[in-house]
Amino acid sequence: MFSRESVKKPYTVLVCVVIILVMGFVSFTKMVPDLLPSINLPYAIVMTTYVGASPEEVEQTVTRPVEQSMSTINNIKTVSSTSQENVSLVILEFDDNANMDSATIDMRESLDTLSNSWDDAIGNPLIMKLNPDMLPVMIAALSVEGMDNKEVSDYANETLIPMLEGIDGIGSVYASGLISENINVVIREEKVNKINEKLKNNVSGKLDDAKEKLDDAKAEITDNKKKLEDALKQFNDGILQGSQGISEAKFEILKNEIKLADGKEELAKKETELLDGLKQIDEN
Numbered sequence: 336m337f338s339r340e341s342v343k344k345p346y347t348v349l350v351c352v353v354i355i356l357v358m359g360f361v362s363f364t365k366m367v368p369d370l371l372p373s374i375n376l377p378y379a380i381v382m383t384t385y386v387g388a389s390p391e392e393v394e395q396t397v398t399r400p401v402e403q404s405m406s407t408i409n410n411i412k413t414v415s416s417t418s419q420e421n422v423s424l425v426i427l428e429f430d431d432n433a434n435m436d437s438a439t440i441d442m443r444e445s446l447d448t449l450s451n452s453w454d455d456a457i458g459n460p461l462i463m464k465l466n467p468d469m470l471p472v473m474i475a476a477l478s479v480e481g482m483d484n485k486e487v488s489d490y491a492n493e494t495l496i497p498m499l500e501g502i503d504g505i506g507s508v509y510a511s512g513l514i515s516e517n518i519n520v521v522i523r524e525e526k527v528n529k530i531n532e533k534l535k536n537n538v539s540g541k542l543d544d545a546k547e548k549l550d551d552a553k554a555e556i557t558d559n560k561k562k563l564e565d566a567l568k569q570f571n572d573g574i575l576q577g578s579q580g581i582s583e584a585k586f587e588i589l590k591n592e593i594k595l596a597d598g599k600e601e602l603a604k605k606e607t608e609l610l611d612g613l614k615q616i617d618e619n
Contacts, residue, residue, distance in 0.1 A: 384458035
């Protein structure tokens with residue numbers, strides 16, 4: 336049947352063959368190779384940021400309310416979560432026959448209602464549907480001749496990653512397994528206690544010296560007051576030397592009052608140093 340019609344209408348057959356060849360050639364040139372076709376998996380992730388919060392605070396404030404809100408959505412199979420510092424991740428698994436587009440709309444409505452009562456430090460929840468297109472296109476290992484692991488890590492962070500991110504078509508670049516240097520300081524309690532004891536003794540010794548100087552100044556003032564009284568008595572008896580003794584005694588009192596003021600000031604400074612030293616000891 337087909338062969339008979341082909342013999343009768345050769346031009347029609349030729350045109351059909353040409354059309355098929357042209358369509359095949361155009362399809363071949365427009366074909367894009369894809370190892371992982373676009374598939375809507377029955378999974379969704381709700382990611383919420385909470386800057387400055389500990390994992391416990393993220394768990395109580397964000398993760399648990401999101402879990403309770405998501406558990407009321409239709410076709411939910413399982414709900415799991417991960418609470419980290421500053422970030423909350425809630426993973427939702429739906430039934431295989433669930434419509435992910437409508438499920439995403441229901442999730443967004445529930446999250447909008449929930450996020451209205453959150454603090455301003457909590458970011459808006461981000462809904463992500465799992466799809467093979469989200470997977471990395473290429474994974475590569477890096478090694479540089481003449482560099483150790485730490486130098487390779489610095490080269491990847493400072494040079495390679497910024498260079499790759501500047502290439503057209505690359506959305507983001509992530510690195511894993513990099514090495515970072517940390518310095519751990521271990522303080523021995525015995526040595527700290529010895530240093531604190533020395534500091535305390537030093538401050539206490541200076542305070543005792545200041546008190547001793549103050550006591551000496553007070554004793555000198557007392558002696559000079561006695562000399563002044565004796566001079567006044569001699570003056571009342573009409574002795575000329577009494578007037579000179581009064582002047583000398585007043586002069587001595589003035590000098591010792593100055594010493595007393597200096598001693599008080601020095602004592603106040605030593606008391607301040609002692610209080611600061613005791614405060615440092617309590618903090619340590």
